[in-house]
Amino acid sequence: MTPKAVVFDIGRVLIEYDPERFYDRVIGPERRAALFGAVDLHGINLRVDRGEPLHDTVAEAVRAHPEFGQEIAMWADRWIEMASPEIPHSVRLLEALKAQGVPVLALTNFGAETFEMARRHYPFLDLFDQRYVSADLKEIKPDPGIYAALEQGSGFTAKDLLFTDDKPENIEAARQRGWRVHLFEHPQGWADCLVGHGILTKENAA
Structure with a gap:
């Protein structure tokens, strides 16, 4: 049927949808690898997919990892470039x-x-x-x-x-x-x- x-x-x-490709282009592969090694960005995205507010969830990660604050903020500010x-x-x-x-x-x-x-x-x-x-x-x-x-x-x-x-x-x-x-x-x-x-x-x- x-x-x-x-x-x-x-x-x-x-x-x-390729966040790693976006970050490789914007900050370079080495910095991207360090970022993804330190911060569970895909886990953050999963929380957003489950209904948590995007900007609040990203801001929480920025506060937790200020050494990567600018890069983490891109997950919200430049998300469409990843998609x-x-x-x-x-x-x-x-x-x-x-x-x-x-x-x-x-x-x-x-x-x-x-x-x-x-x-x-x-x-x-x-x-x-x-x-x-x-x-x-x-x-x-x-x-x-x-x-x-x-x-x-x-x-x-x-x-x-x-x-x-x-x-x-x-x-x-x-x-x-x-x-x-x-x-x-x-x-x-x-x-x-x-x-x-x-x-x-x-x-x-x-």
Whole structure:
């Protein structure tokens, strides 16, 4: 049976997300390595994804590590540069699904403030019929609650859904619920998956 709705992760699926690359460019690899060795920036980001305020959480880290204060502050002040650029083929697939009338949902680990930054920078994020954002739900992938929230909110059952995400643990959590899944590694693989499920033709998945 053809899936009735398609669910997208956002980071590293529709937009690139590479904080280390950003810091390497701005402060150099050696300083970046020292920063990430001393400060759990990814842990800070996870707290924000769980719903903590971005600027307050970053400011707390600045106070705890004043020797890296300027660099830590960039996590809030220059965040959009870490989440750039868009992945053009993935965006085309989202647009093609929307044009074909296929319901498209977002299921993403994202902070409330950073998601608004992303929406302003990437208008295609408003194409989704529904968005399930971890900071709003206070649930984060791969916790079961965030998947249940999408099922309950959208009205789709597990067998109706086809989901792509770049993290195996997030994919496995969805698979265990009965969702059809695709581990995102590159846009062409996702395009081939959508064609294989009969959702898009080769022409409109190009």
